Amino acid sequence: MTFYEKPLKSDVIYEGRILRVRRDTVELQNGKTAFREVVDHTGGVGILALTAGGAVPMVRQFRYPFMAETLEIPAGKLEQGEDPLDCAVRELNEETGFTAGRMISLGSLLPSPGYCAETLYIYLALELTPGRAHLDEDEFLNVEYYPLEELHKMCMSGQLVDAKTVLAVLKAESFLRENNLGELK
Numbered sequence: 001m002t003f004y005e006k007p008l009k010s011d012v013i014y015e016g017r018i019l020r021v022r023r024d025t026v027e028l029q030n031g032k033t034a035f036r037e038v039v040d041h042t043g044g045v046g047i048l049a050l051t052a053g054g055a056v057p058m059v060r061q062f063r064y065p066f067m068a069e070t071l072e073i074p075a076g077k078l079e080q081g082e083d084p085l086d087c088a089v090r091e092l093n094e095e096t097g098f099t100a101g102r103m104i105s106l107g108s109l110l111p112s113p114g115y116c117a118e119t120l121y122i123y124l125a126l127e128l129t130p131g132r133a134h135l136d137e138d139e140f141l142n143v144e145y146y147p148l149e150e151l152h153k154m155c156m157s158g159q160l161v162d163a164k165t166v167l168a169v170l171k172a173e174s175f176l177r178e179n180n181l182g183e184l185k
Contacts, residue, residue, distance in 0.1 A: 004029060005027065005028055005034075005036070006026060007025075008026060008027055009024065009025040010023075010024045010025075011023050013037075018077065019040060019041045020039070020040040021037065021039055022038050022040065023035060023036070023037050023038075024036045024037075024038060036115075037115055038115060038116070038117055039117065040117050041077075041116065041117065041118035042077060042079065042082075042118075043084070043118050043120060044076055044077045044078055044087070044120050044121070045075060045076060045078065045084050045120065045121045046072075046075040046122050046165065047074045047075065047088050047091060047092045047125050047168075048073050048124055048125070048168040048169065048172045049096065049098055049100065049125035049126075050124070050125070050126055050128070051098075051128050051145070052128065055145035055146065055147060056073075056146050056147070056148055056151055057074065057096045057143050057145055058073060058143070058144050058145070058146055058151070059072055059096070059141040059143055060141060061139075061140065061142075062140070070161070070162050071144070071154075071159075071162070071165070072162045072165045073164065073169075074095040075091060075095075075120075076090070076091035076094070076095070084123075085105070085121075085123070088123040088125075089103065093131065093134075094133065094134055094136070095135065095143070096133055096143050097130060097132045098125065098130055098131065099129045100127060101126065101127025101128070101129070102126040102127045103124070104123060104125075104126065105121070105122070106122040106123060106124050106171040106172060107121075107122060107171065108120060109163070120164050122168045122171060124168075124171075124176075148176075151165075151169045152169055152170070152173060155169050155170065
């Protein structure tokens, strides 16, 4: 059976700098109508970088919706029409100062497909060259370094709760293992 919902009408409720919220009327498979509230977002990237010494640069920053600091991989928002790889290169450099000799796609994820039309693209950055970070005017963060193995334990214990970070850690470990790059730093 193929599942579907046919859009009938869309009303924009809010349009901001980062996202748009709309209320859509849809026709269901059984012919009845229903409403769907959707948050539109251009999407973003997350980068798990691995230094020559085997450390992963992580960013600690305040996240207003949760009124708490989080520990995350470097990440950022895609500009309209921007290639995810270009965004990943830019964001890694802006937040950590690193440039990567190799950027490997680890796929994408849908953070919350029940209401949010956002796709996040995840990259593994290798062969890093250090440089100076240059944060946006409204961006405040600290870069901290962790071994990948420790980050895995933090994911499994619930210390790391950011979805893109948890996924990136697990996918990076799997990629490195499957490609016999376990010793690659």
